[in-house]
Each structure stands twice: as structure tokens, then as C-alpha cells.
Amino acid sequence: MAESLTTHLVLARKWRPERFSELVGQEHVTRTLSEALKRGRIAHAFLFTGIRGVGKTTAARILARCLNCEKGPTAEPCGECAACVEIRGGRSLDVSEIDGATYRKIEDARAIIENLSYRPARDRFKIYIIDEAHQLTDSAFNALLKTLEEPPPHVKFILATTEPQKMPETILSRLQRYDFRRIPYATILERLKDLARREGLEVEESALRLLAREAGGSMRDAERMLETAMATATASGKVTEAEVASSLGVASRTTVLKLADAILEKNAAGALAHVRELKSRGANLESLGRDLLETFRNLAVAKLPASDADSPLDDIPDHEVTELKRLAAGASSRDLMRLFRLMADSQEQILRSPYPDLLLEMAVVRMASLAAVIDADELLRAIGSDKTAAPPASGTPPAPSGGGSSSRGAAKPEAASKEQSSGARRLRVEGEVKADAPLRHEVQDNSPRELPELRDFIRGRRAALAGFMEQGAGLVLDGDLLTVTARNDIYVRYLNDNKTVIAELASEHLGRAIRVELSTNGVAKLAAAGRATIPLGGNGLTRELPSAAAADTNNPIATKNAQKETAASKPVEPTGEIAPTPPAMDAARRAATPEERQAVLADPAVRRVFDTLDARLVELRIPNLAPASAREGGDPESR
């Protein structure tokens, strides 16, 4: 046991490259260094940077041998002379490899500096390799400044670090810097195959691919993972992909594809089951999230025309590409993009959260229950085809007489647009909503005397409410009906909450029962008054609302209560400010029944539109002439 415990070396150490030609993936560095060595133009201080496991320390050691080899300085150290052998064994007197993270203090730097003046014991140069150099303290760096700038001719410095940005500028400017790159997938795969052959190990090609992919550009990671896989698979002989996947705690490609399949098939249960299964096996859920994200990327790529798709997918084996294409064929690229977006957002959270499992589960359930995207063109076509059943436009001029919108509530685009020319029917998706209506001012008060008194009364009782009413609303008193016309959404909500209070106060003041009605009519008009532009929705898409009929019929608040009440009462005419509803429209349409409302709301296409536009159903009218088609299709005529 003692022997086996002490003689075994992990792959990364056992097969550490010994010459520049073996150091794969960093040809830009090795070529430059070899040239410099051949021409004898060697700098006195080097900096090797790059992510973990790409060959910085290895390159530093090779460079040390190149410099100190008896036959050198050469780009091809002999590997046989005393210097080469000793450096390989880490015993050379003239090459010191210093752990910059442990010996990071100024005392340590001083110790180096003190020894510089002595000639090398035997070899050509005294070489200091300072690994993890980013951990040196500031004072240690500063102590080294003069030395790094002009060391004695027999001294070479090689600094290696993963985090050059942590080093002072003054140090960086004195070093010849070589940036090591992430090692390409294909190179890692090649090297892993080579290692497996040298170790006499049978490994499935797909397993090696998985390893190469998981390595993320770091050769050491790849070798370490191959080591892990070998350790778990010694019993069975051949290393399979499944074994590798389980030893790494990642999902195999097949599993990830199955999960993606379940999501695309809208099979929330299946997707959730997959995730829970992986979770119970202790899989790394962060990497699963990343794999899933990558799969959606690949699916989107697979959707592209073949000639374009070839290059971005060439890391992926053929059978997987076939599978990707099959999956992609079943989904629209828009859907794939949305799934990708959703997953990308979730992944960001997953990486930060202490509960990655929950978030991942929710992400897949959410993705699997995502309603399909309806193409806006298709939707409009659907709306357009419905229009054929509606009565022809009754001569309403497409005059921009009064328009506007709010993000909620007061919008009724289709009802109006349908009545207009085909050009106006298009749902225009533009930057903002413009209200071009001629300016009209405040809603008038019908009873000039009563209202100010009522306002004062309310101010005396409920100052905040009065403030709201003054700032944000116009009042119309018509017999027993007090219509409060709100200026915008915020006021609407507030006033709606306080409707009963207003009613009570008004009744008390006027000495008779007063009904309070809320109207958002003012929203449109006041928006128009300010030539307001109201951005809609969170996605930058907004709609331009058709004008004319949009703001005419008094739009009640979008709550169900308000809806019912308005349905019962006659809409308040705001004193002829706006062109009245075309009579043809009233004749042609009737209010929808609650069932119809439900049916329309349940329609995925409608929901999608509502989501996109951030809208709410306020009022629904069904063309009288074609009740059947309306019931089938569900036509969100006015919102």
C-alpha cells in the first residue's frame, strides 16, 4: 500500500509537457519564445498569464530548461544534461520556483533580492519562477521594481499568474507579457485521446467529448476529470459516457437533450421529473443549467439554414446534431429564443442563489408551460379575417380627432382600427405612443357651484383624498351621479379604492344619495392635452393606438366591479367634446357575455397579445352579425 500511495502521480503531473512542441494550444506563445531563444534575444523578465490549467507553470519550467540547458540557450532543451534533469526534478540550485501566494511578504522579496548578486552555482542563469504572483503584497511588488527593471545579467524572472489585473501597472510594464489562451475544444479532445492511449485506457468517444466540453478550455481540468473517470471506471474496463457524467456530477448529453425535449413538448411533469432525478443523484445543478442554456443555443443554431449551421455546431457529434435538428424542427425559432432568454435569466439567478435546485425546477416548469408565441403577423391576419365578418366601415373618417392611451385600461385599439382603412388596421409596433389630438382641456364641471363646495368639504374631511381628486381628476355631477374622471392610472387606482369614501362624503355633503362613477376618459384627453408619449410594456414594443373611436365611449376602469356598474348605467357623455360613437358600431356589436369573456381571455393568442402589450381586457364587444365566428375565434375587440 505504501508504494502505491506514494508512487502514483495524477495525469496532469505525470504527463506534464517537457518541451514547447508538447505544449498544445499555446502556439502563439511557444513560437515567439522559441524564436527569441534561437536569436538570442531573451528578455530578463517574463509574465505568463491565463486561466487555470493552460500551461503557464509548465511553460515557465520549459523556458527555464531552455535557458539553462548545457547545450543552450536553445528552444529544444536536451533533457539529458544535469541542468535539465535537475530542473525536471525540482532540485536545481539555480532555478527557484517560488510560491508567490505563500511567500508574499516584503521579507520574502528581500530575500530574493539579497541573493541576486551571487553568480549561479553551475548553470548559465539564475532563474526565479514566481508562481501565483498576483498574491504578492504591494510592498513586495514595490521592493521588486528596481530588480525587475534591471536585474544582473545572470538573472531571469518568470512570473506566472491567473490574475494579472491584480498586479501593479509598474510591475506589468517591466515584464514581457505572454497571454495564454483557453485551449480549444478540439485540442483538448485530441490530447485526452492521446492520454487515454498512453494510459492504455478504453474510453468512449462521447465520454471524451463530454470531458473536453466540461473542461472549459483548461487542460488541467480535462486531465483531472479524466483521472476521476478512470478511477470510477477501473472495475468495468471501458469508460462510458454515463460513468463520466455521474463522476463529474453533470448530466450526460442524452439527459440534457431529453430534458430539452420535455420542455419543448410542453411536458412540465416530465421536465420536472428529469431535474429531480438529477438532483437526487447529486448532480451539479449549476452546470445542468448551463448545459440546458447551451442546448437551447444549439437548437436555435440548428434552426438556421444548413450551410450556416455547419460551423457553429461542429463541436457536436453527428448523431447529436441530428437529434438537435429533430427537436428544433418542432419549435419556432422565436420560441427557442424565448426559451433561451428565460433560461439565461434563470441561470443568472441560479448562479447567485443558495437554492439553485428550486430555481432550476421552477425554470424548467415555467419554460415547459410557456405558451407558444403567436407571430404578430399571424395574429393580425387572424384579426383581419375576423373583420370580414364584421360590418363594413361606416364611413368613419380616419381623422385623428382624439387619441391616446394609457398603459392599462383605456385602450380600445381594434374596435376603432377595424372600422378604418386597412392601413390603420395594422398594429403598429413603434417606439412610443403619440397622441396627436387637438388639445382639449379639463373635464368641465356641470354644476359650477356645488362642486367647489363639495371639494372644500372633502378637503376638510379627507385632505389627501381631496388632493388626489384635485390633482388627478375632473368631477362631473349629474343629478345623483358623480363622475370622477381620473387623469391617469395611479389616480384611477387610488380613487377606485376610495370610491365608497367619496360617495359617503358626497352624500353627506349634498344631503342626497350620490353614486360615484369612475371614468378613465380623462386619461386619454389629458394625455392628449400634454401631447404625452406613453411607453408601453417592458420590452420596448409599444403600440400606436388608433384614434377616433378609441376615446369616445367612456372607458370605465378595468376592474370587474366598475365594468358591471358601467354596463348597467348609461355612459356619461363628456359634453360633446369628442366625436360620438359611430352608430353603425353600436348596432353591429353587442357587449359580450361573461362566458364569452372567459373564452376570449383563455385563448392563448389573446393572452399573448395582452402580455406583450401589457394590456387588460376592459370591454369586449362581439359583432352581432357573426356571433358564431366570434365565439370560436375569440376576438379581443376592445380593451
Next chain:
Amino acid sequence: MPIDSIRGHRELASRLLAELRSRPSHAYLFAGPRGVGKALVATSLVHALMCERSPGENFCCNPARCPVRLAPQTERTRARAADADTPRCDCCSACVQIATGVHPDFTYVSRPVGRTEVLIDQVRELIARLGIRPSRSPVRMAIIDDAESLNIPAQNALLKTLEEPPGHAIIIMVSASERALLDTVRSRTRTVRFPALQVADLEAILAAHGIDDKARASALALLARGSAANAIALADGDEPPMKELLDALSTAKSIDFARAQSLAQEFFANRDAAAGNFELLARLLEEILCYKLLKTDFVAFPPDSRPKLASLADSLGVDAVVKCIDAAVRATEAVEANANPRLQAENWWTIAGHAMRGE
């Protein structure tokens, strides 16, 4: 048969032991949730490799019977353990030395009491010790417990050693979080992931811990969420208010602000309680989601709360459950990031009410 007595990770442990005896890596990282037995496996492996009477799977120190291993690791109790009245175990001297932390070839590093980090000086000392040839056994082993709390300089100081330690050294890092470790550290270690414990394993652990009531054991096992440490802490301490929260959830559909406020006051008044209860809510809802989608039963719950869970599940849409869980996770994170727990709770209950009503 000590390795066999490791609940939930038997296979993993014996595989690791086999690996250590044939072709060991020089540095391991045991990663997995807190309290699932990572450190237990690590020390068992040390025993297995260093035991002098019967090395291997059946090393002589049996954690279930070992007074030394069971004793808490403070100086006072250690002194008491050395008293004459404490029962003596029949372990070999190497095992006893390992258990007490005085084995010459074994170093155990963990977060010092009262500190939040493992310090760089501890790491330096460890590195120095690793350089010395082993005196008693063929290898020198080190366990770095709480590795997630190694500070950055300490992790960096370890890098060179983790990459190329002296030939006789094996380092096992035990970390509750992989992410807390630098890429450069992870890249140098062989990572072994520990899954959360199954409910059955937890029940067995609780039974061994003296919880005889089977129903209570299974309820605790469920709440422990795969962590033996949690299970035992729950068994010793207050039970989480699962029943109350479940009741509140059942009526959340018609929740008003006053009720939300009183719930927040009662269960989410301070940071710890809030974080715990939010997670509990999230897990309850997760079970509900699984019930809805995967048709799993609420086997792990006490029988009297099952019908309630089922009717709650039936009354909710998948959408609503997803929304509630998302909000709960977000609230937990917010609370952990120093948000006011009570406000978060009021907000959560309001969101949950809205979601459940389908708004």
C-alpha cells in the same frame, strides 16, 4: 464495519477508499450540502488508511461506539474524555490519535471557534507539516474542513501545494460550497460530490440518535432536507412551524394585509426564523408542485397534514405555485442580503395571495 456504517454514502466511501489504495489523487475536494456527512467520510478514510490493527474498510475505530470521536472538539470536553470514568474504546492507538487530533501524520484544519474564516496562518502551518515525511504511517494526510471559509489569500497559498504536494501527502478539502473556492483551487483537486441524504437514511440516523417515535422521525427527516446535521438540530431544538405555515397557506387565497402582517410578525420576525421559514414554504410548495405534476404522494409528511396538502395542491394552479416558490426563493435571498424580514414576509404573503387568486 465502520465504512459500512456511513449512512447514504457507503458506496461512495468504499469506492474512494479503493481509489486511495490503488491510484490516489493527491488532493480531493468533497463538496455537497452542509451536514450530509462529508467530513465523516473524510475522517473515516483517514482511519481506514492509517488504522494499525485492521486497515481498510473495517478499521477498528467505530464512530458509533467511540467516546473520543463522539466527544465535542473543545478542550474541556477533551480533558473530560481523558478522565478515568469515561468508557475506553477498543481502538488501536493510531485510530485514537486520529480521533483526538494528535496523530503525527494527520492534520485537521478547520475554522477556529469564533472566527468566520480559515486563516492563512493555519494553511501555512499545514503546508509546513505536509513537507515532513510521515513518521507513523505510509502517508501524511490532511483534512481541511470548512474549506468554503478559506479566505482568498489562504486559498492562493494552498495552490502550489495542491498542485504538487510532497509525494507522501494526501489532502482532503471539505466544502459546503464549490463556488466559494477559486477556480484555480477547484482545477487542482479531484472533486467528489455528495448528494443530499435520502429520507430513509435520515430516519435511520435519527433513530440512532434516539428518536424512537417513527412519525416524528419521518417528519424531521423531511424537514432536514437531506442534511443529517439539520435533522439532529431539529430533533434537539424547536420544531419548525410547518403545520402553522401549512394552515396559513391553505387560507392564503383570501389573505388580507392584516393577516399577512400578523403572519410576518409571528414567523418572520427575525432574520434566522424568516430565512428558515421562507425555505420551508418553498419546500412545501415544491412538494405540492411535485404532487401536481409528478403525482407523487406526500409520503414524507405526517398523515394528518396530507389531506390538507392535497386539497391545497388541488386548489392551486401550477402557475401560482411556481410564482409563489420563485417569490419565496427571492425573499430568502433578500433576507440573507439584509433586507427587512418582516417586510419581505408581508410582501410574500400578498404576492402569494394574488398568485393563488390567479391575478
